[in-house]
Amino acid sequence: MFDAITKYLSSATTPGEAGSIFWATIYILIITAGISLSVIAMNWLERKILAHMQIRLGPMRVGPHGLLQPFADALKLLIKEDIIPAEADKLVFWSAPVVVTMTAFTTFLVVPFGRTHAVTDMNIGILFMLGVSSLGVLGIIMAGWSSNSHYPLMGSLRSSAQMVSYEIAMGLAIICAVLMTSLQTGTGTLSMIGIVEAQASQHTWFIFKFFPLGFLAFGVFAIAMVAETNRAPFDLPEAESELVAGFHTEYSGFRWSLFFLAEYAAMLAVSSIAVTLWLGGWMRPFPNWLSGSIWNLAFSLFPALTLFVLAGLCLLGTARMPKIPQMKIQTVGLGIFGLLLGFIGLVLIIPGVRERVQDIYWFVVKVAFFMYMYIWYRGTFPRYRFDQLMKVGWKVLLPTGLAVLIATALWGLLPQISSAIVGVLP
Amino acid sequence: MGENQPGYREWTMSDSTRTDYLDLDTKDETFLDATELVLNMGPQHPSTHGVLRVILKLDGEKVLGTECVIGYLHRGVEKIGENRTYAMFNPYVDRMDYVASVSNGLGYCEAVEKLLNVEAPPRAQYIRVILTELCRIASHQVWLGTHALDIGALTPLFYCFRDREEILKIFEKYCGARLTTHAFRIGGCIYEAYDGFEQDCQKFCDAFLPKLDEYEELLTTNRIWVRRTKGVGILNPEDCIALGVTGPVLRAAGVKWDLRRAQPYEAYKDFDFEIPTGLNGDTYDRYLVRIEEMRQSVRIIRQAVEGLPQGPIMAKVPKVIKPPVGEIYHSIEAPKGELGYFIVSDGSTQPYRVRVRPPSFVNLQALDKMVRGLLVADVVAVIGTLDIVLGEVDR
Amino acid sequence: MSLKPLLRKLFLVDLIKGLKVTFNYQAPSEAITEQYPLERPVIFERFRGQPRLNSNPDTGESLCIVCNLCALACPEQLIVVKGERNPTTKRKEVVSWTYDLSRCMFCGLCAEACSTDALELTQDYEMALYTREGMVLDQAALERGQEPKRYEK
Ligand code: SF4
Ligand code: SF4
Numbered sequence: 001m002f003d004a005i006t007k008y009l010s011s012a013t014t015p016g017e018a019g020s021i022f023w024a025t026i027y028i029l030i031i032t033a034g035i036s037l038s039v040i041a042m043n044w045l046e047r048k049i050l051a052h053m054q055i056r057l058g059p060m061r062v063g064p065h066g067l068l069q070p071f072a073d074a075l076k077l078l079i080k081e082d083i084i085p086a087e088a089d090k091l092v093f094w095s096a097p098v099v100v101t102m103t104a105f106t107t108f109l110v111v112p113f114g115r116t117h118a119v120t121d122m123n124i125g126i127l128f129m130l131g132v133s134s135l136g137v138l139g140i141i142m143a144g145w146s147s148n149s150h151y152p153l154m155g156s157l158r159s160s161a162q163m164v165s166y167e168i169a170m171g172l173a174i175i176c177a178v179l180m181t182s183l184q185t186g187t188g189t190l191s192m193i194g195i196v197e198a199q200a201s202q203h204t205w206f207i208f209k210f211f212p213l214g215f216l217a218f219g220v221f222a223i224a225m226v227a228e229t230n231r232a233p234f235d236l237p238e239a240e241s242e243l244v245a246g247f248h249t250e251y252s253g254f255r256w257s258l259f260f261l262a263e264y265a266a267m268l269a270v271s272s273i274a275v276t277l278w279l280g281g282w283m284r285p286f287p288n289w290l291s292g293s294i295w296n297l298a299f300s301l302f303p304a305l306t307l308f309v310l311a312g313l314c315l316l317g318t319a320r321m322p323k324i325p326q327m328k329i330q331t332v333g334l335g336i337f338g339l340l341l342g343f344i345g346l347v348l349i350i351p352g353v354r355e356r357v358q359d360i361y362w363f364v365v366k367v368a369f370f371m372y373m374y375i376w377y378r379g380t381f382p383r384y385r386f387d388q389l390m391k392v393g394w395k396v397l398l399p400t401g402l403a404v405l406i407a408t409a410l411w412g413l414l415p416q417i418s419s420a421i422v423g424v425l426p
Numbered sequence: 427m428g429e430n431q432p433g434y435r436e437w438t439m440s441d442s443t444r445t446d447y448l449d450l451d452t453k454d455e456t457f458l459d460a461t462e463l464v465l466n467m468g469p470q471h472p473s474t475h476g477v478l479r480v481i482l483k484l485d486g487e488k489v490l491g492t493e494c495v496i497g498y499l500h501r502g503v504e505k506i507g508e509n510r511t512y513a514m515f516n517p518y519v520d521r522m523d524y525v526a527s528v529s530n531g532l533g534y535c536e537a538v539e540k541l542l543n544v545e546a547p548p549r550a551q552y553i554r555v556i557l558t559e560l561c562r563i564a565s566h567q568v569w570l571g572t573h574a575l576d577i578g579a580l581t582p583l584f585y586c587f588r589d590r591e592e593i594l595k596i597f598e599k600y601c602g603a604r605l606t607t608h609a610f611r612i613g614g615c616i617y618e619a620y621d622g623f624e625q626d627c628q629k630f631c632d633a634f635l636p637k638l639d640e641y642e643e644l645l646t647t648n649r650i651w652v653r654r655t656k657g658v659g660i661l662n663p664e665d666c667i668a669l670g671v672t673g674p675v676l677r678a679a680g681v682k683w684d685l686r687r688a689q690p691y692e693a694y695k696d697f698d699f700e701i702p703t704g705l706n707g708d709t710y711d712r713y714l715v716r717i718e719e720m721r722q723s724v725r726i727i728r729q730a731v732e733g734l735p736q737g738p739i740m741a742k743v744p745k746v747i748k749p750p751v752g753e754i755y756h757s758i759e760a761p762k763g764e765l766g767y768f769i770v771s772d773g774s775t776q777p778y779r780v781r782v783r784p785p786s787f788v789n790l791q792a793l794d795k796m797v798r799g800l801l802v803a804d805v806v807a808v809i810g811t812l813d814i815v816l817g818e819v820d821r
Numbered sequence: 822m823s824l825k826p827l828l829r830k831l832f833l834v835d836l837i838k839g840l841k842v843t844f845n846y847q848a849p850s851e852a853i854t855e856q857y858p859l860e861r862p863v864i865f866e867r868f869r870g871q872p873r874l875n876s877n878p879d880t881g882e883s884l885c886i887v888c889n890l891c892a893l894a895c896p897e898q899l900i901v902v903k904g905e906r907n908p909t910t911k912r913k914e915v916v917s918w919t920y921d922l923s924r925c926m927f928c929g930l931c932a933e934a935c936s937t938d939a940l941e942l943t944q945d946y947e948m949a950l951y952t953r954e955g956m957v958l959d960q961a962a963l964e965r966g967q968e969p970k971r972y973e974k
Contacts, residue, residue, distance in 0.1 A: 053843040054584040057854040150465050154487065154802070233578060233650055236803075243802075322859060380843045381836070382650045383578025385803045386487055514896035517928035581843055588853050595865075602867035602942070608928045616933065617867065643842050647835040 014118045014193070027119045031108050039264040043070040046375050053379035064334035065317065080253035085147060088250065092146035097251070097258035100139030104265035107133045111272045112193045114282045114359025125192035126174060126273070130167070133228075133269055136262065137163040140247050143259070147250035155246030158236045158386055163228055165393040170224040172401030176217035176408045177277040180206050196281030203288050207278040210411050216404045218278040220397050222373075225270040227393065229263065231374055233381035234389055271370035272363075279366050282359035300354045303361040307345030314338025462490065465802070469498050473576040473806045476816030480793070480805065487801045492794045496787075499820040507780030512538050512747040513612060515780070520606040522784060523818040525568045527607050528561035528597070529760040535610045536691060537756035537767035539741075541749040542612070550614035550739040551693040556627060556730045557600065557609055558692075559723040563634070564593045565761035565813075566716050570641060573713070573810035577654050582641055589637050592630050599626070613743035619734075627731045631724045638720060645713070655710035659796035659808040662707055669795070670788045673763025675812060678715045679707030685759035697729045709811040716813075748775055762786050762813050782821060786814040864944040869927045871945035872920055874963040875938060883964070884939035887913040894934035899924045915960055922948060923956035 015023035044059070044067065051058030059066025084093055110125040112118040122128050137160050144156020181198035182188025189195060199205055207218045227234035236246075243249070248259045275281060284299045315338040321331040348357055384392065410417070463486075468479035477498035483490040503522055507515045519534045520527035532554055539545065546554065567590045571583035594604040601609040601617050609615070645651045661671065663679045676683055684701045686694040702718035704711025749771040757766035763785025772778040789812050796812075797805045829835065855862055864870075876883045887904030899921040904913045932942050943966065950956060 049847070050580075052847045052849065052852060054581050055588060055846055055851050055853050056584060057852050057856070060854075060856060150463060154465075235578070324859070326859075376840060376843065379581050380644065380839045381579060382574065382645070382648065382654055383803075384650055385654055385801060387801065388650075388653050510896050514894070514930065517896060517926060517930070585846075591853070598868060599865045600867070602865075602869040602929060603927065606926065606928075620867070640842055644839045648839055649830070649835055 014112075014116055014121050024119055027117075028109070031111075031119065032105060035105065035108060035265050035268060036261065038268065039261055040070045040074070042264050042267075042371060043073070043260075045371070046378075049372070049375045050379050053376070064321070064330040064337070067334075067337065074257065077253055077257040082253045082255065083250075085149065085250050087148045089146040089148065092142050093250075094255075096139045096143035096146060097255045097262070098139075099142060100136050100262040101258045101265070103132050103136040103139065104262040104269065107269040108265075108272075110192050111269070112196060112276060112281055113363045114356070115193065115197075116356075117282075117360055118193065121191055121193045123194075124190050126178065126190050126195070126277075129192070129269070129273060130171065130174070133266060134163065134167055136266060139262075143251070144247040147247075149250055151243045151245075151249045152247045155243045155249070158243075159230060159247060161386075162230070162234065162236060162389060162393075165390060166224045166227040166234075166397070169220055169393060169397035169401045170228060172398070172405050173217045173221035173224065174273070174277065176213070176401075176405050177206050179405070179408050179412060180209050180214065182412075192276050192281075196276055196283065199280050200283060200287075205278060205280040205283075210408060213404055213408050213411060214278065216400065217408070218274070220401045220404065221274055221278070223392075224397055225274060226374065226377065227389070229267045229270055229374075231267065232378035233383050235378075235383060236386055236389060267371065267374060268367060271367045274370060275363060275366040282363045284358065284362050300358045301349070303357050304345045304348040304354070306361075307341050307348060311338045311342035311345060314341060467805070469495075473572075474809060475572065475814055478790075478809070478814070478816055478819070480809070482802065482805065484802065487803075489797050489800055489802065489805060492797055492805070494790060494793060496790070496816070497820050499816045501821065503821040504780050504782060507777055509776065511775045512749070512777065515777070516611065517606065517608045519782075520608055521817060522782065522821055523565075523760065523762065523765075523786065523815045524605060525815055526561050526565040526761045527605060528557050528609050529565075529758065529765060531608065531610045532558050532692075533756065533758040533760065533765045533767050535612050536758065537754055537769050538612045538747070538749065540756050541752065541754045541769060541771055542743065542747065544613055544741045544743055546614040546692075546741055547738045548693065548735045549737045550610075550741075552730050552734050553615050553619055553739065554610060555693050555697070556727055556734075557597070559726045559730070560593045560596060560627070560630075562723050562761045563720050564590045566720050567593075569716065569761075569810075569813045570713075573807075573813070574645060574651075576806045576810040577651065579645065579651070582644055585637065585641060585644075589634055592633070596623070596626050596630065599623070611740070612747060614738075614740035616740065618739060624731045624734065627727055631728055634724060635721070638717065642717065646717075652710065654803075654807060655713055655811075656708060657706070658709045658800065658804050659811060660706060660708045661792055661796055665792070665795060666707070669792050671763070671792050673760070673785050673789065673813075674712055674715045674719060675763065675789055675792070677701065678704035678711040680705055685757060685764060689757075691756075691758055693730070694726075696733065697726045699726050709807055712811045746775060748773065757783065760785055762815070762818070763789055784818040784821065786812075786816075786818040787821075790814050790819055864946065866944070868944045868946070869929045869932075869942040871943050871948055871966065872922075872925070872932075872958070872963060873941050873943045873966045874918065874960060875941055876964055883915055883960070884937045885915055885918065886937055886939070887915055888936055890934040890936060891931035891940050894930045896928065896930065897921075897924045897926065900931060918960040918963065920958045920963060921956060922958055923953055 015021075015027055047069070048058045048066070059069035062069045062072045084090060107129050109119045110122050110128055112121070140159045140163075141156050144152040144154075144159070147153070177195065178188065178190060180202075181195055187198075189198060202209070206214045208214055226232075230236070236243075248256055251259060284302075286295075290299075314334055318331055318335040318338060321327055321334065348354060463484040465482040465484055466479065467482055468474040469477040474480060479495040479498065481493040481495065483492070501521070503518055506518055510518070516531060516534060519530045523530050535546075567586040571586035574580075574582040597607050597609070598604045599620050600623065601607050609617070661675065661679055663676075663681045665671075666676045666679045666681060672683070680703050682701050682703050685691070686699075687701060699722045700718075702715045702722065704715050751771055751773040753768065753770040755766055755768045757764045759765075764783065765785055766783035768779075768781040768783070769777050770779040793805075793808060793812065796808045800808070874883060874885060885902070887902055889902050892898070892900040892902050901917070901919045903916045903918075905916050906912070907914045927942060929942055932940050935941075945966065
């Protein structure tokens with residue numbers, strides 16, 4: 001048993017490529033659990049960060065600094081009465097959240113958290129991801145239609161129109177990145193792992209390639225992905241002040257929490273695409289500039305260091321908790337949480353673990369950056385109106401995407417073009 | 427409708443599903459045709475500012491017509507007035523426009539003072555001006571926060587409420603309540619300015635202006651904000667006057683009409699301030715006008731605090747107020763527009779009739795005119811920009 | 822369009838300005854939340870809250886002379902004072918004094934009307950109860966004032 005684990009851990013392929021169903025299953029379970037956990041963490045972080053941007057404190061009561069609030073909420077949602085409107089189409093109403101959640105989670109099959117940390121490496125990985133994630137809109141339409149109510153209907157109509165139109169701009173931006181894998185090297189790929197490896201072999205993240213074209217394509221994607229996931233300032237389908245809660249107005253309890261889960265999973269999924277395509281996936285920063293074994297070691301210590309810092313913050317918080325009897329449990333809890341984080345940090349220093357975990361770490365850090373941006377946008381911007389949203393999609397992003405695509409292609413073909421011109425010239 | 431009048435018929439069960447009483451434009455045709463959608467917005471809706479119910483007739487997302495249903499917050503304030511003595515009715519008027527209660531109290535006290543033919547002493551007038559201008563800022567801050575929230579910007583609300591808190595603290599220190607202040611009495615003020623009142627006001631003014639710039643940084647140039655508000659809900663000056671719309675909504679349409687200038691009451695003639703006006707009468711102009719009004723209010727407060735005269739704060743008013751027989755209409759410039767009180771006295775201790783002209787109620791009439799042809803999202807923006815308070819609409 | 826606004830638009834200056842504001846406010850020191858039961862709000866002197874009937878600190882006698890002015894001044898007519906003349910001291914003494922807290926709007930007219938400063942609206946503000954019972958305060962309750970409740974889970 002132990003041998004099998006060590007043997008597997010030392011292999012250099014994903015379980016999908018190795019054909020190991022057992023390991024693939026384990027990976028899927030880990031990823032599902034991990035996504036759910038990060039959605040819970042996101043929930044807490046979003047509340048806290050948004051609250052602090054709005055000069056509030058956010059959750060403070062359930063657990064130290066509200067750390068247990070998402071769990072309390074999840075529990076509340078699970079034991080809440082499950083209401084299906086009398087006039088709703090029961091079957092469709094029932095299956096809509098399932099469809100949304102399934103598609104959101106399925107996309108993670110091909111997300112490479114590291115060279116070996118993916119369920120499988122499909123040669124059409126990016127297409128698979130786009131295809132499956134755009135199926136999610138089906139669930140939203142189903143939810144809106146089956147609720148048999150005006151607000152959800154309008155929400156779902158908005159949502160479907162929005163997702164369809166932004167998918168195009170998103171696709172154009174993705175084509176740019178895919179083109180970059182092949183241009184001037186001749187070996188193009190659609191595989192998610194292949195794209196990251198192309199960035200490694202070209203010694204550049206695609207965001208910096210063909211500057212400013214890579215950056216522009218990334219920009220188009222970064223805007224389109226916010227719209228695609230229905231988040232502020234493009235959160236029209238669930239525009240609270242207009243449509244109450246949009247397509248999930250009639251949902252409550254567990255079904256509502258599935259929508260919530262799916263929304264955040266979708267955010268994580270599109271952020272992973274962005275990270276993979278433009279920000280070098282699991283690669284650590286500055287591989288060219290700060291190279292050498294010393295730097296490798298230093299960067300591989302980052303995960304442990306981060307956990308130590310977090311543990312330190314927790315312990316600091318423990319020391320600064322108000323010293324009154326009512327807060328005693330919370331203080332102790334925070335202290336234990338800090339120690340736990342510190343212990344995990346210690347585990348991550350062990351050499352074997354260190355090397356394997358750092359890929360995941362860098363990937364997660366980059367995704368976390370996008371998540372922060374999501375929250376930051378939400379805290380700052382007003383909401384677009386529906387027609388303006390369409391205008392941005394079709395009249396700004398689409399032409400920009402097309403222009404960048406053509407420019408990228410021309411730039412990539414520059415050597416051939418110039419040699420052709422030289423050949424024609426006498 | 428009497429039984430023997432033409433057109434009379436018994437109420438039948440099918441009447442409960444009739445929709446033609448909505449009285450929208452297409453009355454003669456069936457109200458609902460296949461391409462139209464009737465959407466009930468409110469009375470429980472996140473952005474109808476209370477319990478306003480708007481029935482929207484939609485073509486997709488386009489608004490074909492609206493019908494406002496009001497009265498969910500009706501408390502019969504005017505009727506209560508007929509059963510209370512003049513002094514007793516004073517606290518009730520605070521509860522109409524509860525975000526600008528000081529202004530309400532000012533309007534009522536002045537109307538009764540006019541009826542009694544007394545005038546508040548200068549010091550009381552100055553204190554009244556300071557508090558009502560603070561109240562105007564507070565009211566505009568609530569407006570800005572909720573209006574921005576309706577358009578999707580969550581954060582300005584909290585910044586506005588943080589700064590409004592300072593004003594409420596001044597109110598609490600001055601008269602002992604934060605929201606329903608009951609700050610003034612007929613004939614002047616009953617509370618003398620507390621120690622440090624002037625400093626508190628100055629401190630607030632100094633701290634507030636940079637904060638105001640911050641709100642503007644978040645919104646004024648923001649492209650999404652500009653797009654959401656420019657050209658939305660246009661109301662031209664003629665319509666404004668025809669509909670009786672007053673306040674910042676009227677001024678944003680370019681009409682320079684401000685009762686503080688047009689019919690100066692209290693000490694307003696002593697102060698130097700400008701009346702901001704807009705050009706297009708759209709939501710963006712109304713936003714700019716109100717922001718500028720806050721700046722002007724700060725200016726007035728500064729002047730009033732500096733020139734605060736000494737002296738008594740209460741005029742000679744009999745203990746039992748018994749105005750002579752007569753009637754009076756007096757109006758002031760409340761944060762939301764012209765707030766008028768019409769009081770009929772029959773010579774007894776209680777008014778014979780009190781009628782309030784609430785600005786929100788009159789301004790709300792313009793909603794239908796403003797939103798026809800716009801989208802659902804604009805309805806929310808327009809309700810926000812009209813700055814209505816349902817307590818005042820329904821009374 | 823001249824160049825400067827165009828460039829400002831292209832580089833999203835307006836949006837970045839807004840982002841900066843919200844970013845800068847993230848410092849925990851900026852938070853203004855008052856964690857209510859743990860932190861008590863500051864109540865100022867003139868606050869109109871829980872009513873109290875004062876008694877003479879030396880003799881312990883109630884200051885109320887049963888003049889009924891407060892009951893007359895109250896717009897809600899929620900104060901009921903009944904008194905009797907004490908035959909020995911020739912002073913009117915309170916027989917029953919009730920104050921219906923559930924209908925009071927804390928306008929302060931009653932305290933203003935009181936000629937002896939017997940009735941006073943104090944700075945206590947935690948008057949919420951779970952039922953309507955207990956909202957009608959009698960003389961003893963009014964003289965006792967509010968018993969502060971500690972916050973316990
Ligand atoms: S505060 Fe006002 S409502 Fe309450 S008892 Fe006194 S006079 Fe009546
Ligand atoms: S006004 Fe004062 S003294 Fe007179 S009855 Fe009321 S509490 Fe007693």
